[in-house]
Amino acid sequence: MIRKTKEAVAGYIFSLPIILTVIIFTIYPIFAAFYYSFTDYNPLNARNLETKFNPQEALEFHLGVFQSDVSSVDEIKDYFDLLSFIKYDVGVNLDENKEKIVLENFDTQKLLKDFVDGKLNKEMKLSQFMAEYLKTGAKYFRRYIPNFLGLDNFKKMFNDQYFKISLFNTFFYTIIVVPVQTFLALVLAVAANSKIRGVKFFKVTFFIPSITSSAAISMIFWMIYSKPGVLNRLLGYFGFQPIAWLENPNTALPAVMLMNIWTTAGYFMITFLAGLQDIPNSIYEAARIDGATPNKIFWKIILPLLRPQILFVATMGTIGCMQVFDQIYFLIKNMRNITISFYIYKNAFEYGNMGYASALSLVLFVIILLLTFIQRKLVKETY
Known part of the structure; x- marks a missing residue:
């Protein structure tokens, strides 16, 4: 008994730095945000x-x-x-x-x-x-104590046009990006899993964007989407007039969505590729003997057996899209195309309304939690 206790104490001592890191940088901020969401906390007044x-x-x-x-x-x-x-x-x-x-x-x-x-x-x-x-x-x-507002921050959202705009943009972004990037990642994984010449180069090419700095990718696409950029030059050969893709509210968000699909599809391709390599070759061989076409193999065998990976990719993709910030921060220059995460940042660090920003983040947390729960209920892991 004493030996087990000593081993447990030693284990906790060795893991203490990680435990403290999680408490300080994860658990405490969650509870602090929950408290601040009911106050008028302003970081500019704290000191x-x-x-x-x-x-x-x-x-x-x-x-x-x-x-x-x-x-x-x-x-x-x-x-x-x-x-x-x-x-x-x-x-x-x-x-x-x-x-x-x-x-x-x-x-x-x-x-x-x-x-x-x-x-x-x-x-x-x-x-x-x-x-x-x-x-x-x-x-x-003696010290700064924010005023307790109760539910005022949450009531304020009903009259906040930018909250409604940012929430709509976030849902629109998620509804389009998640299915497209999931399907594209699956198609890329099937192609990468085939025994063709140059498949390793193919895998690396599509995976590199997912490990490249988001700031670097954003700057590259800014040069592509700018009025004198590569995209407008290519379209100019076909007689199209140059468009300021990122300045136009009608094209800015779709342009960022295309960039996000391109950068994340390769990352999720690895997840599907791991799932594909776990499927025994005997299943494919049995299907071919029974006369199954490649199309039927994909829809009747590959998709059902990849349900756990599909659920994981859809869930992680939804969470990532609902929290999208960096691409919006770097590329979007108008308030009509902002997302909820960017609006939280604006309130917290530009307007100084940390209390209201905390309330917005709490609403976003609840939305993501509900969406994740719904996804797990609708998409079963087993066939």
Whole structure:
């Protein structure tokens, strides 16, 4: 018993780095996103109260006079606007509740007296400054705590046109790309599994795009799709006028979809190829003896026996398409063709609405979970 316990402890010690990595970078972010989805969390405000400033310089700028030119509080009190000073000169973000606390509890007289006496010419954190001059309520300014909004972020989605546009684009993208890339990967796998000359080169050629950097692939296709690019030059030989494929909202998303199909089909080809090589040759031989044509072998033998791989590829393809971001980020320049993952990024890192972005990510998580569950119910692994 002691030996088994020692082995278990040793195993956990060796696996501790992986366990901590999963907890810190996977499990914690999931719970944090769930919490933030019910708040107005803004990452731009999270470090706001830790910012340092010089109170004397801020007051000099606010009042328009130097400290050395002031001899009494009476000279400056009429020019002092408390809320304006706290919000714009000090830089503290105030909501309605915090504004009320400041108006009722801030010791303006003490602040102005310290300014006249020359006691403010020092660096202070915003949290320290508020703690020093608030009679009560300083706890609200010690650290950033987002406001709890309940279901407001989720209600906001019903009136958010870009949420509806991005969700529609994501479903459209998934519905087209997943079946096409799955079927193309299956066809490529069947071709790669045949005994023909140059089949190894064939496998490598179609697999390379799946292991190439997404940024590099995107830049290549940007050059192909640009107005003076390769595609328009080829079409020009047939009399077509050049088209800005990525700038036109009607062609931008389909262009990215074609790129995604090309880059992922080779990856899923390997999955199908592994499944094909597990099918015994005796089954093919028996089918040929019975007079089965190649077409019937494909539909009646290969497809049924590859159901586990088809389910895996369809599931992974759906998850990948629902989360598509990098190609949209690099190539799409208009808001009519954005996907939900890109819209989550925009809200979180450009607009600063991390709470709303977390709510969007939670909705996306639920959608992917439901789609995966439906796929597993509709497509059985066994024939």
